[in-house]
Amino acid sequence: MTAMRCPACGEAAITIRTSREQSPVTREIYAVCKVCGNQPRGVMEWLDWMVEGLLPASMHRAKLPQSPAARRQEALNRYRSKARREPDNQIPLF
Numbered sequence: 001m002t003a004m005r006c007p008a009c010g011e012a013a014i015t016i017r018t019s020r021e022q023s024p025v026t027r028e029i030y031a032v033c034k035v036c037g038n039q040p041r042g043v044m045e046w047l048d049w050m051v052e053g054l055l056p057a058s059m060h061r062a063k064l065p066q067s068p069a070a071r072r073q074e075a076l077n078r079y080r081s082k083a084r085r086e087p088d089n090q091i092p093l094f
């Protein structure tokens with residue numbers, strides 16, 4: 001995991017001291033910089049999903065959208081699947 005940089009000194013020396021859940025997709029975090037002692041407060045938030053897991057969407061705690069990258073991959077998979085089902089589109093070799 002990549003350490004976050006301190007907003008004061010810029011060093012990658014931030015440690016999360018504590019955090020608390022605000023919602024199923026957001027968490028408030030309290031941190032401290034091990035170099036300069038700055039103690040920033042922030043929020044971590046889930047934006048979307050990259051890969052859908054095994055749990056059905058109806059059982060998810062929060063409804064997250066599919067990421068743009070996942071949407072592109074799904075469209076590509078649909079296209080490839082369709083191309084495999086339509087052998088008439090193949091170019092004859094001889």
Ligand SMILES: [Zn+2]
Nearest residue numbers: 006009033036
């Ligand atoms: Zn610092």
